[in-house]
Amino acid sequence: MTYKKYISKIKKNKIIIHLSQIAIFILFITIWQILANKNYINTFITSSPKNILITILNLYRQNNLLFHIWITIKEVLISFIITSFLSIFIATILYNYKILYKILDPYITLFNSLPKVALGPIIIIWIGANIKSIITISVLISIIVSIQTIYNGFENTDPLKIKLLKTFNANKKDILFNCVIPSNKSVILSTLKINISMCLIGVITGEFLTSKAGIGYLILYGSQVFNLNLVMSGIILLMIISYVMYNIILYISKR
Amino acid sequence: MNLIKILNLSKSYYSINEETKAINNITFDIDNNFTGIIGPSGCGKSSILNIISNQDKDYEGKIIKKENLKIGYMLQEDALFPWLNIYENSILGLKISKSLNDDNIKYVVHLLKKYGLYEFKDKYPNELSGGMKQRVALIRTLAIKPDILLLDEPFSALDYQTRLKVCDDVYKIIKEENKAVVIVTHDVSEAISFCDKVIVLTKRPASIKNIYNINYINKNTPTQNRKTIEFQKYFDLIWSDIEK
Ligand SMILES: Nc1ncnc2c1ncn2[C@@H]1O[C@H](COP(=O)(O)OP(=O)(O)O)[C@@H](O)[C@H]1O
Ligand SMILES: [Mg+2]
Numbered sequence: 001m002t003y004k005k006y007i008s009k010i011k012k013n014k015i016i017i018h019l020s021q022i023a024i025f026i027l028f029i030t031i032w033q034i035l036a037n038k039n040y041i042n043t044f045i046t047s048s049p050k051n052i053l054i055t056i057l058n059l060y061r062q063n064n065l066l067f068h069i070w071i072t073i074k075e076v077l078i079s080f081i082i083t084s085f086l087s088i089f090i091a092t093i094l095y096n097y098k099i100l101y102k103i104l105d106p107y108i109t110l111f112n113s114l115p116k117v118a119l120g121p122i123i124i125i126w127i128g129a130n131i132k133s134i135i136t137i138s139v140l141i142s143i144i145v146s147i148q149t150i151y152n153g154f155e156n157t158d159p160l161k162i163k164l165l166k167t168f169n170a171n172k173k174d175i176l177f178n179c180v181i182p183s184n185k186s187v188i189l190s191t192l193k194i195n196i197s198m199c200l201i202g203v204i205t206g207e208f209l210t211s212k213a214g215i216g217y218l219i220l221y222g223s224q225v226f227n228l229n230l231v232m233s234g235i236i237l238l239m240i241i242s243y244v245m246y247n248i249i250l251y252i253s254k255r
Numbered sequence: 256m257n258l259i260k261i262l263n264l265s266k267s268y269y270s271i272n273e274e275t276k277a278i279n280n281i282t283f284d285i286d287n288n289f290t291g292i293i294g295p296s297g298c299g300k301s302s303i304l305n306i307i308s309n310q311d312k313d314y315e316g317k318i319i320k321k322e323n324l325k326i327g328y329m330l331q332e333d334a335l336f337p338w339l340n341i342y343e344n345s346i347l348g349l350k351i352s353k354s355l356n357d358d359n360i361k362y363v364v365h366l367l368k369k370y371g372l373y374e375f376k377d378k379y380p381n382e383l384s385g386g387m388k389q390r391v392a393l394i395r396t397l398a399i400k401p402d403i404l405l406l407d408e409p410f411s412a413l414d415y416q417t418r419l420k421v422c423d424d425v426y427k428i429i430k431e432e433n434k435a436v437v438i439v440t441h442d443v444s445e446a447i448s449f450c451d452k453v454i455v456l457t458k459r460p461a462s463i464k465n466i467y468n469i470n471y472i473n474k475n476t477p478t479q480n481r482k483t484i485e486f487q488k489y490f491d492l493i494w495s496d497i498e499k
Contacts, residue, residue: 160334166310167328168351168399178351182338 047232055229056237059218071214073241075131075203076196079138083195086139087146088188094147095154095180096172108144116140116202120209129210137209138202145198146191153187154180189253196249200242215241258324258403258435259285259307264316266302277302278314279460285403289436291446293493294456300439303461304328304405307437327401327434331408333392335380341391342367342376348399359398366394370428385413386421393425403435410445422449423476443497447489448477455496465496 001009029049035041036048043051059065094101120137127133157180165175181188207216215234222230266278277299285307292300305311307318308328335344345363349355367373370390380388389409396404409425410418426449429436440446446453447469455464471485480486 160330160332161336164330164334165351167308167330168348170351174351178347179336182336185338
């Protein structure tokens with residue numbers, strides 16, 4: 001096989017994959033719409049692509065859709081920033097004071113296995129039914145895994161490199177900034193990628209518990225008044241938001 | 256004049272279940288020349304270097320160093336940082352020991368130029384051969400201007416051909432820069448061809464089996480020394496000593 005053939009084969013493969021992906025999407029939407037048009041499915045509980053589109057347009061015209069999207073994105077970004085900074089900070093402290101990690105280990109495990117949403121009611125009573133509670137819930141949901149992943153990365157730093165720095169009389173700070181953090185760059189970046197998704201999960205959970213605006217609020221409100229068009233629209237909007245935010249982080253981390 | 260005097264040095268490692276005695280009452284001098292330490296693997300050679308270089312302060316006995324003696328320590332593997340380029344790797348020791356000034360940077364650039372690495376200064380370690388990486392590691396150690404270099408099996412990661420060549424390279428560089436050396440190895444021929452004095456250790460816990468002064472009529476680079484009659488003589492002598 002010549003090089004040219006090889007390249008053209010790879011290109012062909014890529015085109016096939018992309019076309020298939022688009023085809024699946026179109027097929028899904030079309031079948032859904034046809035089934036709805038022919039009354040094979042009850043659009044009252046399944047909604048339909050057309051209805052979703054109309055709902056979203058109406059939300060945009062009458063109900064401040066951009067405001068709801070903005071609220072959700074703002075909550076995600078704030079909790080993402082808090083989670084990321086706090087987890088890097090805490091993992092650094094635990095790494096430098098191993099005894100602290102050993103003491104706290106069972107409590108971290110305990111807290112990790114607790115479904116954080118169970119704490120929701122307490123948090124709302126303590127902090128109030130507002131955006132701060134939503135952010136707190138989101139941070140609690142994402143932070144433990146983030147700390148553990150970064151801490152494990154730190155622990156697996158090549159001991160030889162640390163020993164080398166010590167031969168030049170490095171102190172803890174030197175070792176941290178010249179070796180531990182740079183050699184864990186990819187661990188930290190992939191944790192950030194996971195954090196953005198975890199924070200979105202956390203924010204929607206929080207919005208379900210207490211909110212006056214946001215996509216989670218729209219979905220919850222839609223289900224309460226049995227408006228499935230609204231619920232489905234909310235879910236579609238969430239998919240788009242999460243896809244876009246994930247790709248932004250991906251783009252930033254690649255540079 | 257001794258650079259370092261080691262008196263009745265002993266060292267044990269502890270775990271919950273046992274005590275491992277690694278060094279057993281060792282006494283020797285390190286002079287301003289090339290000292291080799293040989294012994295079977297796991298006998299306690301690296302432990303001795305860790306103590307001399309002050310990495311390990313938990314030992315019995317006495318280490319007396321010449322005043323203001325600056326020690327450079329080169330580890331068993333090159334341990335270059337893959338995210339730093341060759342230049343940044345070379346000045347890492349200076350940066351860490353907070354002595355990154357114009358004079359020292361000039362010295363590093365001088366070393367890189369002299370030993371054929373300057374044109375690679377913007378490359379990354381994975382783009383260099385094993386021998387070149389070893390040279391970078393050596394320059395990183397030389398950059399802090401040590402009086403004495405501790406080399407822990409510096410060539411063990413290299414294949415035999417490269418090993419002989421890099422051994423010569425390193426020898427020339429250190430002679431040229433006028434440093435004293437303590438080199439640890441488990442290769443008898445390497446020690447004899449490289450050093451002025453060879454200390455033979457027993458298996459763990461390391462104690463001194465014998466100390467040999469190595470003299471060549473025409474002392475030359477390690478590969479040249481290997482071809483002499485004296486080399487053969489010392490080799491047989493030390494080999495029979497180890498076999499005992
Ligand atoms: N940090 C340590 N903890 C416990 N035992 C160790 C440690 N370092 C070395 N040892 C033990 O001490 C002995 C000597 O080790 P080392 O000085 O590295 O030997 P060498 O360099 O001659 O191969 C070995 O048996 C090794 O298992
Ligand atoms: Mg060793």
